[in-house]
Amino acid sequence: MNSNTIDSLREALKHSPDNVPLRLLLAENLLALNELQEAEDEFTTLLRYTNELKARIGLAKVFFRKGNFSACNVILEEIVEQGTQDVEILTLHAKALLNENAVSRAVEVYQMALEINPGLSDEELDSQLRITSIYEEEKSSEALDGRFLQKPDVTFADVGGMEAVKKEIELKIIKPLLHADLYKAYGKKVGGGILLYGPPGCGKTFIAKATAGEVNAKFINVSLNDILDMWIGGSERNLHEIFELARHNTPCVLFIDEIDALGASRSDMKQSSGRHLINQFLQELDGIDNNNDGVLILGATNTPWNLDPAFRRPGRFDRIVFVHPPDDASREAILRLKLSNKPIGNIDYAQVAKRIENFSGADIDAIIDIAIELKLESSFADGIPKPIETKDLLEAVKRHKPSTQEWFTTAKNYAMFANASGLYDDILTYLKIKK
Numbered sequence: 001m002n003s004n005t006i007d008s009l010r011e012a013l014k015h016s017p018d019n020v021p022l023r024l025l026l027a028e029n030l031l032a033l034n035e036l037q038e039a040e041d042e043f044t045t046l047l048r049y050t051n052e053l054k055a056r057i058g059l060a061k062v063f064f065r066k067g068n069f070s071a072c073n074v075i076l077e078e079i080v081e082q083g084t085q086d087v088e089i090l091t092l093h094a095k096a097l098l099n100e101n102a103v104s105r106a107v108e109v110y111q112m113a114l115e116i117n118p119g120l121s122d123e124e125l126d127s128q129l130r131i132t133s134i135y136e137e138e139k140s141s142e143a144l145d146g147r148f149l150q151k152p153d154v155t156f157a158d159v160g161g162m163e164a165v166k167k168e169i170e171l172k173i174i175k176p177l178l179h180a181d182l183y184k185a186y187g188k189k190v191g192g193g194i195l196l197y198g199p200p201g202c203g204k205t206f207i208a209k210a211t212a213g214e215v216n217a218k219f220i221n222v223s224l225n226d227i228l229d230m231w232i233g234g235s236e237r238n239l240h241e242i243f244e245l246a247r248h249n250t251p252c253v254l255f256i257d258e259i260d261a262l263g264a265s266r267s268d269m270k271q272s273s274g275r276h277l278i279n280q281f282l283q284e285l286d287g288i289d290n291n292n293d294g295v296l297i298l299g300a301t302n303t304p305w306n307l308d309p310a311f312r313r314p315g316r317f318d319r320i321v322f323v324h325p326p327d328d329a330s331r332e333a334i335l336r337l338k339l340s341n342k343p344i345g346n347i348d349y350a351q352v353a354k355r356i357e358n359f360s361g362a363d364i365d366a367i368i369d370i371a372i373e374l375k376l377e378s379s380f381a382d383g384i385p386k387p388i389e390t391k392d393l394l395e396a397v398k399r400h401k402p403s404t405q406e407w408f409t410t411a412k413n414y415a416m417f418a419n420a421s422g423l424y425d426d427i428l429t430y431l432k433i434k435k
Contacts, residue, residue, distance in 0.1 A: 009026040024046060030042060031062060040062045056075050067099075072096040080112070085116055095122075151219065155210055155214045159206065161333075169298075193296075194317065196323050197301050197322060197323065200404075202323050202404075205257060217251040223257045257300050286316070304424075322430070334361055338364065339368065356397055367397055371396040
């Protein structure tokens with residue numbers, strides 16, 4: 001292959017422009033020489049005359065090399081759907097999908113290639129897709145317990161404010177556990193689920209941990225990264241193992257953070273793997289094949305409107321509790337706690353607390369950091385730490401907007417215009433808005 005060969009092929013095409021094999025040979029030679037734009041032109045021209053498979057594959061290869069992975073995937077997806085057994089095509093498609101961050105689909109396609117050729121090994125795909133989950137490793141049950149099981153040393157007494165949240169959890173979770181015999185007499189199971197929702201940084205994880213401490217139960221805190229697995233079926237297996245760990249350690253509070261990412265509406269799911277995970281989640285909640293008695297499930301989400309409605313059926317997350325930003329008393333308590341080990345002067349905690357309405361716990365951390373930076377500037381001159389005063393905190397408040405504002409803007413729209421069942425009435429109450 002050289003320029004002379006290309007010139008000869010072009011000359012021949014002048015006399016026979018409709019010659020499909022000749023133009024295909026030219027396009028493939030241009031691709032081999034990495035003349036990508038010219039190869040693209042020839043493959044595109046060729047596809048005007050024929051739907052030749054080699055031409056479609058060639059154009060997909062051109063797009064892949066040019067970094068146009070979306071166009072590459074559109075072509076290859078159709079070829080894969082037609083049932084190709086070509087391992088090279090499947091591998092290329094998996095790589096293009098990976099470059100578009102469509103990881104689940106990349107796994108599916110790569111596994112198709114592995115089924116055809118079990119001995120196949122692609123360094124790039126293996127390194128990024130063959131990530132062994134914690135359950136596929138040879139670990140003892142004690143190691144698994146150590147990774148997830150906790151015994152919290154905090155109770156509701158350590159949680160400032162949040163009285164409405166505590167009451168809901170007490171009625172749904174704590175009372176049944178403390179009076180299990182009464183509940184069994186009426187044929188009611190001890191356990192169930194509560195969904196905590198609200199703006200980020202407002203203590204959903206802490207209240208879950210305090211719930212476990214309140215009833216002297218084991219506590220399992222899992223997030224999206226603990227469950228999702230690169231291989232098809234891996235995520236479902238991970239989720240089942242976590243529920244099994246909870247069932248074998250009752251009473252146990254199983255706290256699942258970012259539950260909206262795991263339980264998004266199935267109607268929005270384009271990948272079958274996502275729908276399979278939701279179905280597995282629902283099966284675990286129902287405890288059809290397993291006994292969930294004594295497993296207390298708390299879920300947390302910032303976006304409850306994205307959660308599949310099936311999660312809110314009785315026996316699943318049938319109670320949904322709004323966790324709002326800390327109130328005056330809670331904000332004052334948080335300020336005292338966060339500043340307790342820092343150089344401080346006379347601070348009017350009540351005054352500062354009133355100025356940070358709608359600030360989350362994370363926002364309070366931020367204003368303290370800003371105040372510290374202000375004091376550091378004045379301390380550099382003589383190297384002596386200057387105490388933080390009320391004015392420093394108030395100045396920091398001016399420089400930081402509460403992160404909850406954006407959340408409440410979205411939540412308000414759902415509460416006012418997509419709230420026929422009254423699910424989000426607590427948001428309207430908090431914002432002092434009448435329906």
